[in-house]
Structures are given as structure tokens and as C-alpha cells.
Amino acid sequence: MTQPMIQFDKVLKAYGALQVLKDLDFTVDKGEVVSIIGPSGSGKTTVLRVLMTLEPIQGGTMYVDGEPLNRMQANGELVDASAAHIRRIRSKIGMVFQSFNLFPHMTALENCNESPIYTQGKTKAEATEESMRLLDMVGLADKAGHYPSQLSGGQQQRVAIARTLAMHPEVLLFDEPTSALDPEMVGEVLEVIRELARSGNYTILLVTHQMGFAREVSDRVCFFDGGRMVEQGLPDDLFGNPQNERLQQFLSKVLEAG
Numbered sequence: 669m670t671q672p673m674i675q676f677d678k679v680l681k682a683y684g685a686l687q688v689l690k691d692l693d694f695t696v697d698k699g700e701v702v703s704i705i706g707p708s709g710s711g712k713t714t715v716l717r718v719l720m721t722l723e724p725i726q727g728g729t730m731y732v733d734g735e736p737l738n739r740m741q742a743n744g745e746l747v748d749a750s751a752a753h754i755r756r757i758r759s760k761i762g763m764v765f766q767s768f769n770l771f772p773h774m775t776a777l778e779n780c781n782e783s784p785i786y787t788q789g790k791t792k793a794e795a796t797e798e799s800m801r802l803l804d805m806v807g808l809a810d811k812a813g814h815y816p817s818q819l820s821g822g823q824q825q826r827v828a829i830a831r832t833l834a835m836h837p838e839v840l841l842f843d844e845p846t847s848a849l850d851p852e853m854v855g856e857v858l859e860v861i862r863e864l865a866r867s868g869n870y871t872i873l874l875v876t877h878q879m880g881f882a883r884e885v886s887d888r889v890c891f892f893d894g895g896r897m898v899e900q901g902l903p904d905d906l907f908g909n910p911q912n913e914r915l916q917q918f919l920s921k922v923l924e925a926g
């Protein structure tokens with residue numbers, strides 16, 4: 669059996685008394701494209717944020733490519749991970765946020781190649797060449813010199829994707845990547861994600877409210893409710909023949925809303 673690329677083993681995440689992830693067990697295989705759907709507050713974004721180590725967890729272990737992320741081996745024992753250990757494992761993961769998070773004082777090109785975390789081990793010329801190739805890939809080579817304020821939301825999100833790819837991640841996390849966009853810009857961003865999913869080069873975990881897109885691009889869709897994964901399956905099975913009552917209710921509400 670192949671080793672999962674991402675594994676959550678009884679992960680517990682709480683904000684004070686509010687338990688957001690409740691002993692979550694969840695895996696994503698290497699090269700798999702998995703979407704997480706579910707009602708607001710069910711813990712979808714939290715799954716991505718704890719994996720990015722943007723939030724601490726209170727219990728359990730997360731593994732990336734077989735290595736524990738928040739724990740490490742020391743003298744034959746699993747102990748809390750050091751900052752260096754976390755940085756090394758985390759460098760395999762790139763995240764695209766709902767709100768782009770570009771540096772406003774940097775051009776599109778500089779956003780991709782000016783930060784040391786994006787350019788490790790490359791000369792300036794190599795970093796620039798690669799960033800230009802990535803901007804071209806997301807259809808924005810002609811906007812390389814533009815600042816975020818001179819770009820539409822859809823263009824900013826495509827720069828954010830190019831910037832994430834510049835880190836050479838093996839895993840891509842997308843947190844509702846189109847929900848901050850005007851409707852006419854959604855398609856151009858989905859097209860880029862669709863291409864990345866089709867390329868087979870990445871393990872992708874996508875949190876989305878766009879059921880049609882989740883159904884189209886995913887190898888597997890997971891339904892979260894109340895901090896647990898309550899149903900998962902092939903997209904056509906999960907959407908076409910949902911078993912869990914909460915999932916049935918959720919899907920009929922989403923369909924009603926159009």
C-alpha cells in the first residue's frame with residue numbers, strides 16, 4: 669500500500685472550549701485531488717490552517733509524506749517538533765488563501781521571487797526566469813510589472829497561485845480560492861486550478877463551496893460536519909447518492925440556493 673501524502677491521526681483542535689476538530693482521522697494519497705465540503709463552521713478551513721502550522725493543535729499527530737509534522741523522533745521517542753523540523757516538513761506544502769495575501773508594495777513578479785522562502789537555492793536570474801514562466805502559466809506574463817492594486821481580484825489570485833508554485837510544493841492547499849471574487853472572475857481562477865489538478869504533479873486539498881467544481885476536479889470528496897469527516901466518496905457517488913442525513917440536507921440546501 670502506498671504511504672499517504674497527508675495523514676491526520678486523531679487530531680484535536682480547540683479554540684478555548686470550542687472543539688473544532690474532534691479526533692480527526694483523515695488521509696490524502698500522493699497525487700490525489702481531494703475536496704472538502706460542508707456547512708459553515710464545520711472545520712474545513714481549520715484542517716488547512718493546522719496543516720500549515722498556522723494554528724497549534726491540542727492532540728493527535730499530522731504526518732506529511734510519512735513524517736510527523738508536529739512531532740519528531742529524538743532518542744527513539746516522539747517529542748514535540750523543533751521549529752527547524754516543522755519548517756523542513758512544511759516546505760512541502762503551499763497554501764492559496766481566500767484573500768490572496770499578496771505583498772501590496774511588490775509587483776506581481778516581485779511577489780513571486782522577492783521573498784527568500786520562495787527562492788531558496790536559486791540565483792536572482794533563475795528565480796526571475798522561473799517566476800516569469802509561472803506567471804505565463806497562469807496567463808499573466810504581461811502583468812509582471814503590475815502592483816496588486818492594479819490587478820483584478822482574479823488576476824491577484826492567479827499571481828498568488830504562481831507565487832505558491834514558486835516554492836515547489838508537493839502539496840497544494842486551496843482555501844475557498846474563489847469566494848472573495850466577483851462572479852465573472854471565478855472561471856479564470858478555476859481554470860488554473862483545474863490545470864494543476866489535471867497535471868498530476870501535485871497532491872491537492874481544496875476547501876470549496878463550489879459543488880460543481882468539486883465534483884468535476886476531485887478524485888474524492890469529503891463532507892465535514894461538526895469537526896468530523898462524516899462521509900467521503902467518489903464525487904459522483906457522494907453527490908449522486910449521499911448516505912448521511914446531514915449531507916443530504918446540506919446538498920439540498922445548496923441546490924435550493926442555486
Ligand SMILES: Nc1ncnc2c1ncn2[C@@H]1O[C@H](COP(=O)(O)OP(=O)(O)OP(=O)(O)O)[C@@H](O)[C@H]1O
Binds near residue numbers: 711712713
Ligand atoms: N481564531 C479563532 N478563534 C476562535 N474560533 C475560531 C477561530 N477560527 C475559527 N474559529 C471557529 O472554529 C469553527 C470552525 O471554523 P472554520 O473556519 O474551520 O470553519 P469552516 O468550515 O471553514 O467555515 P466557513 O465555510 O464558514 O469558512 C467555527 O466555529 C469558527 O467560528
